[in-house]
Amino acid sequence: MHPSLRRAALALAVSIAWPVTVQAADEATVVVTATRQQQRVNELLGDVSVIAREEIEQAGQASVEQLLATRPGIEYAANGGPGTNSSIFIRGANANHTLVLIDGQRVGSASSGSAAFSRIPLSQIDRIEILRGPASSLYGADAVGGVIQVFTRRGEGAPRFNASAGYGTYNTTDTGAGVSGGTDTVSYSLQAGYYETGGFSAIRNPVNSSYNIDRDGYRNTSFSGSIAFRPAQGHEVGLNLLHSSGTNKYDSTPKAGDFSNEQDVSAFSAYSRNRLSKAWTSTLRLGRSTDDSTDRTDGVASSVFHTGQDQATWQNDIKLPVGKALLAAEYLRQQLSSTTAFPVTERSIRSLLAGWNGSFDGHRLQFNLRRDDNSQFGGKTTGFAGYGYQFTPEWRAHVSYGTAFRAPSFNDLYFPDTGFGGGNPNLRPELARNREGGIIWERGDHRFSAIYFNNRVTDLIAGWPPANVSKATLSGTSLGYDGSFSGWIFGISADLQRPRDDITGKRLVRRADEQLKTRVSRMLGNWNVGGEWQLVGERYENAANTQRLGGYGLVNLFADYRLDRDWVLFARGNNIFDKGYELARDYATPGGSLFVGVRYTPK
Numbered sequence: 202m203h204p205s206l207r208r209a210a211l212a213l214a215v216s217i218a219w220p221v222t223v224q225a226a227d228e229a230t231v232v233v234t235a236t237r238q239q240q241r242v243n244e245l246l247g248d249v250s251v252i253a254r255e256e257i258e259q260a261g262q263a264s265v266e267q268l269l270a271t272r273p274g275i276e277y278a279a280n281g282g283p284g285t286n287s288s289i290f291i292r293g294a295n296a297n298h299t300l301v302l303i304d305g306q307r308v309g310s311a312s313s314g315s316a317a318f319s320r321i322p323l324s325q326i327d328r329i330e331i332l333r334g335p336a337s338s339l340y341g342a343d344a345v346g347g348v349i350q351v352f353t354r355r356g357e358g359a360p361r362f363n364a365s366a367g368y369g370t371y372n373t374t375d376t377g378a379g380v381s382g383g384t385d386t387v388s389y390s391l392q393a394g395y396y397e398t399g400g401f402s403a404i405r406n407p408v409n410s411s412y413n414i415d416r417d418g419y420r421n422t423s424f425s426g427s428i429a430f431r432p433a434q435g436h437e438v439g440l441n442l443l444h445s446s447g448t449n450k451y452d453s454t455p456k457a458g459d460f461s462n463e464q465d466v467s468a469f470s471a472y473s474r475n476r477l478s479k480a481w482t483s484t485l486r487l488g489r490s491t492d493d494s495t496d497r498t499d500g501v502a503s504s505v506f507h508t509g510q511d512q513a514t515w516q517n518d519i520k521l522p523v524g525k526a527l528l529a530a531e532y533l534r535q536q537l538s539s540t541t542a543f544p545v546t547e548r549s550i551r552s553l554l555a556g557w558n559g560s561f562d563g564h565r566l567q568f569n570l571r572r573d574d575n576s577q578f579g580g581k582t583t584g585f586a587g588y589g590y591q592f593t594p595e596w597r598a599h600v601s602y603g604t605a606f607r608a609p610s611f612n613d614l615y616f617p618d619t620g621f622g623g624g625n626p627n628l629r630p631e632l633a634r635n636r637e638g639g640i641i642w643e644r645g646d647h648r649f650s651a652i653y654f655n656n657r658v659t660d661l662i663a664g665w666p667p668a669n670v671s672k673a674t675l676s677g678t679s680l681g682y683d684g685s686f687s688g689w690i691f692g693i694s695a696d697l698q699r700p701r702d703d704i705t706g707k708r709l710v711r712r713a714d715e716q717l718k719t720r721v722s723r724m725l726g727n728w729n730v731g732g733e734w735q736l737v738g739e740r741y742e743n744a745a746n747t748q749r750l751g752g753y754g755l756v757n758l759f760a761d762y763r764l765d766r767d768w769v770l771f772a773r774g775n776n777i778f779d780k781g782y783e784l785a786r787d788y789a790t791p792g793g794s795l796f797v798g799v800r801y802t803p804k
Contacts (some may be wrong), residue, residue: 732759
C-alpha cells in the first residue's frame, strides 16, 4: 500500500475518536437514483454520493469528469484536454459498465456503448447522484459498475435572472445566463451557456513526429429548460430538455491534416405524475435522447455515427402498511445510423420491474427484480436483495447481493469486417454478481463509512473479433469521512481496490489499486475558501501490465468572495503545483491553471 494511503486510513480511524460538538443537519438529503423512489440518504442500503449545485459552482473550469473523479470509487481517463474522448470507471469496472441518465432519460452511443461525458456541461446541472454498485435490477442493461444521474436546473420562487462569466488559462472562457421562477401552480427554468478554450496539444509524446502536435481547442454551446404545471394537489405534468453541441480538435495523421470531432448530445422527456389515491402515485414518462458524432478531416466529414433512444416508462409507487412497493414497465428502442454499413441498425427492449423497500424496529429491507427482453439476444433477469440494521442512533450496517448485465454494443455485434475481422452477432451479455457490506457511523454533521464490495464479472467481451472469453473480479474497500470542526468542513475518502483479470491475474487497464481524496473549506466573513487533494496510484496502459502509468497527486484551490447578497467573485486554481502526469499513455494533461470570474445569483 502507498505510504500516504496508510496515513489516510489512520486519519480516518482517528477522526472517529475526536470529541465533537456540532449541530445536526435539519434534514437528510433526499435522492431518487438508489431506489427509483424518493428516499433519505441515511435510510439507503446502497452506496450513494450527491454533488450539489454549490460544489458544481466551485468546480470553475473543471469538466464533469474531473468533478466526478473527486468522489469515492471513481476514476477517469481522457485522451487530451477538454472535449476529448474520456472514460469513467466506477469501482474498477469498465467505462461501458456505467449507466448515465439525464433527468431519468438514458443517454449514450449505441455504437460504442458509452456516454459522452465531455459533452455534459456543468453550467446546466443542478445536482448529480452517483450510485455505486450493480443496479440492473432497477435500470436494466449496462449498470454493472454503477449509475450516474444528472439533474438539470429547476425553478422556484419569484422570477429571477442569473448569469456568470469567467476567464482563465489556455484562453478559456465560460459564460452562462438564465431565468427561473415558480409558484404553487407552475415552475420554470431556462439556461444557456457557452464554453471555449484554446487548449493544448492532445499528443504528449515528443518523439512521435507523425502527428500534428498543436493546440487542440474545444468549444461548446448548451441550453436546458424545464417547466412543470400542477393543476391540482398531487398532480404534475412537465417537460425537461438538455442540448449540448461541442467541437474539439485532435491530433492524427497525416501531420498536415486538420482533425476535429463534432458531437451533439440531447435529452428530452415529458412526464405526468398523478396521485391516484393516498397510497398510489403513477408516473408516466416519455423521452428521447440523441448522440450525434461526426469526425472531420480538413473540414470534410470522414465518419458519422447517430444514435437515437426512445424511452417510455410507467412507474407506480404504492404505499403499503409496511414500506413502499414499486411496479413499473419500460420500453426502449435504440436506433443507429452511420457512414459505416452496420447490417443491423435497431433493437428494442421491453422490461418489467418490481421492488419493495421498508423498515421496522431498526430493520431495513430492499428487494428488486427486473426482466429485460432484448430483440437481439433474448431475456435477462436481474435482482437485488439488501438488509440493514440500526444498532444504535449512531451506528448502522448493511449487506446486499445484486446481479447486473451489459448488453453488447452495435460495434461489438455488427461492426463490418474491414480485413481485420468484424463484430460477432453471437455475443452474449456480460454478467455481474456483486456482494457488498458496509458499516456507517453518524453523529450530527459527522459521517464515517466503510464499504466492502466484491463484484464478479463473467462473459466479458474481449479481443477482435470480440468474444465472451474473459472474466474479472472487482473487489475493494472504500473508507470515507465527512464532517465539520469549528467552521471547517472536511471530507476524506480512501479507495483500496483490486480490479483484476481472472484469466491473467493482471490489473485492468487504466485503473489504480489506491486512491486518496480530500477536500476542506471554510467561511471567513464574506470569503469561502477551500481546496482539494487527490492522490491516485500507478496504473497500466495495456492488459499485459508492461506499460506503466505513474501515480500522481493533484492539489486544487478555490475562493469565493461575496460582494453583496447577489454578486460573487470567484477564483479556482487547478493542479497548482503544475504536476506532470498521464491519464492515458502519450496523451497530455492540463498543467497548472487559473480561472477567475463573477457570478450573479439572486437569493
